[in-house]
Amino acid sequence: MYICPMYSSELIKGTLKTIILKLLSENKEMYGYEITQKVKDLTDNKIQITEGALYPTLHALENDGIVTTEIVNIGKRVRKYYKLTPKGKNSATEKVTEFADFINTMKFLLDIKPQLG
């Protein structure tokens, strides 16, 4: 069985909220499992969000008023959709902006050259 090359877990730490907020800012509403698959697809399996990390984070975002939820029945199964609040939209923008700035700082600090392609 093939194990895809993932980033070391410490690298991904601290980026989970940013990723979730960005996806929600683009998709109006998403459910948890959908988020994990989207991230997996978009990153060519390099970033795989685990459920143990995802669900507690989503619950925290709800508690903080960043997202609201809506439970939808799909046949006999349940989906919980998450949607950004106005406050959440601001948070999303801020988080992504901060991360972009952070990337530039790290590129300078680590002397990383931009790549062609």
Next chain:
Amino acid sequence: MYICPMYSSELIKGTLKTIILKLLSENKEMYGYEITQKVKDLTDNKIQITEGALYPTLHALENDGIVTTEIVNIGKRVRKYYKLTPKGKNSATEKVTEFADFINTMKFLLDIKPQLG
């Protein structure tokens, strides 16, 4: 008193080892306090490594054979210099390469455009 704008602490998580290894790969040997100041200077105060994070990390690097240490007396004070081992040089290269790749993935995922300037 002016408080400089730092990145949110979660953003910096997981990057400490990479930063340390990169600096050591460029400077042959450095001591702990020097590392904190260098990072502060190079990032315009945006990244400030705390001692409580730095020293345990340096000790872990030593235990893992990534660095060796040399204690030097400066007057009546003591400095502990850290230097990469051959294994550590490989680790430094790997960590920086991995981070560069990670940055590209995140830029794509977060749809971050390259900036002019």
Next chain:
DNA sequence: TGCAGATACATAAAACTCTTATGTATATTT
């Protein structure tokens, strides 16, 4: 000369985030 701030190390408790493991249940594919 005395005091603040900088230099320089270190550790420990607490907080925070993520991994790993486990649990429940339905739907689909082989």
Next chain:
DNA sequence: AAATATACATAAGAGTTTTATGTATCTGCA
């Protein structure tokens, strides 16, 4: 029929960082 995928959830443990504390020397300046 069984394995895999979908879909939620929580909890113990691991790992990293923050915050707090401790020790000690050196420098600048008022």
